[in-house]
Amino acid sequence: MIKNILSISFFFLFTLIVQAQSESFFNSYNWDKNPEYSVNPDSTETIIEVKNKVVTEFLFDKEDDLVEFTMEHRVLWLNSDEKIESFNKVYLPYSLTSELLVNKARVITKDGVVKELNDSKILLATDEETGRKYKYFAFEGIEKGSFIEYYYVVKQNPSYRGKRVTFQSSFKKENVEFDLFAPSNLVFKFKSYNGAPEVEQDTLTEDKLHWKLRMSELEGLEEEELAAYDASKAFIVYKLDKNLAGNVSGISSYGNVSQNIYAYYYPEHSKRTQKSIDKFASEATKGAEKTEEALVRKLEFYIKTNVYIADGGGEELEDLDKILDQKVANGTGIVKLYAAVLKSLEIPHEVVFTSNRQNIKFDKVFEANNFLTDCMLYFPNTGAYISPEENSSRYGFPPAYLTDNYGLFVKEVTVGDFTSAVGEIKYIEPVSADQTIDKMTIDVDFEENDLSTTNIKLDRALSGYYGMFIHPFIHLVKEEDLDNFVESFGKRLNENVEIIDKKLVNDDPELFGIKPLKLVLDIKSNAFIEKAGNRYLFKVGELIGQQIQLYQEKERVLPLENEFKRSYYRNINIEVPAGYRFANLDDINIDKEYSKDREEILSFKSFYNVEDGIVHITADEHYRINIIESERYEEYRDVINSAADFNKLTLILEPVE
Structure with missing residues (x-):
């Protein structure tokens, strides 16, 4: 949801740039024509990844728009029927908003025979429940001791205010590499977690900026009962920090995020819209005691009983007038509805963005949008939270994995005639x-x-x-x-x-x-x-x-x-x-x-x-x-x-x- 709010911001930063573009890394990249991969012949492992290379490159296209290219190149040695079954299909990041530029795959038998997949083995399927289309490699002819190798390149809209790259999984990996290339004016920051080495800048690369990470070996991390497994893997997070050409810094700061959140959720409403909001507030809280807690409980029960939360990002699902009329909203729209009605009822509250601690712990220091995945509303007078998007949650009992964590609290402030918002990172107390x-x-x-x-x-x-x-x-x-x-x-x-x-x-x-x-x-x-x-x-x-x-x-x-x-x-x-x-x-x-x-x-x-x-x-x-x-x-x-x-x-x- 945070992506929808921030996607319109900061693109003006890049219109300042007019410069010659260096050749893309991907133009000259290819796999070895005669692969010679090997593992220890005495290995008892059922799977080893002998190559894992991830490359991200930001470039300006012909229209001077910033675009992002991502490549993933993997080679896996499979030594059990179970692992062969697990990897006989490899899914590709295919969507309507991205372009799959390169997709290549092959099987290398234990005898060294190379079997490259042709286009007929790159299939398109549709998820029956969601309708989402996806592409995948369909590997055939894999036997114990074989290697599968594939790589792809995707062009997509840029994601640069906080992105996670996870390296570790349940099995051993060798030759793990990460590279990020950017125009010489765009400076990125990185942070490593759970034992991942630090990302270093390569000062020898010319005409562009280059950061890299290298690991010759990475042990697998076994999943354990009652553990935050995904949050415990070795990973990095990166974000765009500066545009040297525009002399702009703090691009991904939570100060900017807080202003965007406030502007989006608390716009000036027309008199007609405000009248509809007030009417909705009156209907939703009818019969409730005039205490803050009773009003919020009644409001939440009314909304979660009468307003349907739909998937999707259509504008009508975020348009407050349509939501009030049709009683249908998406996740972003439902937060707008709560914010408008709570303000009508003059109930103090703050918008909170945080992360699911099972997936990733909120970092108090490194400000990046990938930590801002889940939204709650906080009521400072009672210390309680509600989760607008989760119908299975109720006042005082937000999704529990969002608690016992930190979050960004966005609070309205007024100085004279000027009203704005400030963001503060605070601890989200778990329910006792x-x-x-x-x-x-x-x-x-x-x-x-x-x-x-x-x-x-x-x-x-x-x-x-x-x-x-x-x-x-x-x-x-x-x-x-x-x-x-x-x-x-x-x-x-x-x-x-x-x-x-x-x-x-x-x-x-x-x-x-x-x-x-x-x-x-x-x-x-x-x-x-x-x-x-x-x-x-x-x-x-x-x-x-x-x-x-x-x-x-x-x-x-x-x-x-x-x-x-x-x-x-x-x-x-x-x-x-x-x-x-x-x-x-x-x-x-x-x-x-x-x-x-x-x-x-x-x-x-x-x-x-x-x-x-x-x-x-x-x-x-x-x-x-x-x-x-x-x-x-x-x-x-x-x-x-x-x-x-x-x-x-x-x-x-x-x-x-």
Whole structure:
């Protein structure tokens, strides 16, 4: 979305340039006519990339417009059926806004035979769901030990205010190269991440500027469970910083971005448009209490119920008059709608641009637009966020991977009669664990004449992110599907339980974030009891449902990264049958925690007490931090596996002697 806002800016910078153009790098580039690629014959790898070359070149065309050429040249050694299957199709960056100038591919067998693909093996297909067209190489005749080689050159509109180039993947690479060429007046800046070497300027290149990066070898990075894998790969980000001919600097600065964002989202509206905005605001917040939080909640619910968000970049989807009339907008248009209505309601707010931390962490220092991929609105009076584009998100609970990260906050400022905006980089606080709760209250008694049968009353309350997947949309669910949904919470304990009664509490979708969604079930089952002589084995741990168990055969490399902080509260109350007692209650006691700076941030604690013939069990679990460094992984694993240990807990019910 940020690309749409900024695409019209700064092109005037390049109209200042009138100079002779040097020959493009691509004019003389070609692959070797007689390739001689090799790998260690004793290698046990299933795939090695023996060449990875990426080149980007910015040039002025005949009309003095800046254009961008990108080349990717890869050679991969494939040594397993799985990898051959994975790479028998290689997709090309084909679109209506780009021009594919060169596309060549070939297979080099392990015996050195070269089989070049002809044009019939470069195919065009259409995605049935999106309608998007794409081209791909269709490789044939690949056998174990073969190399596939391909390269292509694409001409496209320039992207120069922040672009990422990722080098690392799951397999080993050799001869990794990156080059960027630019006219002698356009100065780029670079930053390397996750162990990628620094990009250096080549001062020997004449008539143009040239930056390069070289790696003779790059080890693969294995994907690990609960890791921000894409964000952890070695990559670089580059941006255009200066135009020497125009003596212009800070081209990609967030100061300029902030001004563009403000100008786009907060234009001066005509009287007719403003009247429509005010009318929409009144309809959307009708019946809401006159507090900021109540108004924003009502507005968000109204928009996400009545305005359809469409894909695409058509002007009509960003035209506020058409959006107000037709109730259809794209992502950019929906933010314009929120901004206009919030301003009409005089509710202070700020536009926030950030990144998904699973893909890339927002850099506080290096200002580049590739960190500005996702938009939220921030309400400084309450500290809450909303995500205008995400219908699955609600006030106070934005997409969790956009939090625990930094972002660019754009705030309106007024000095005298002049109104503008300033941008500030700030931390986006994640939602605290005490706002996302899965709470279970379970009351258990035994059939008087058949202790193998238990009567269970399950009261389960879901709030925060645990309730958000269903609570705001529950009015849209068919009654039959809703019944199945409620029953599923009983079946999660054991598929063979009998549901006697069930009900939902607080199922008004507008109560999300205010009251938890509660599922109350009466259950009868003999699935939790096994008879052993005159004793009964009660699988009490299974009442909390199956728990995740983490296994780690290798040493953890990447930090562990959860989506959101969370808490679990479980209270199990068991009425002890007359004439019986539980023989091993102390097995309930589990105490695992990890503290940092004297603050408990991860814990699983279960304990009990007995009062008036009832055993009261508490089993609480807290994750008050999202990102855990690899050296602390074992502490996390101990805590989460403790819940799995509790799930295996069996109490022995025996006669009182």
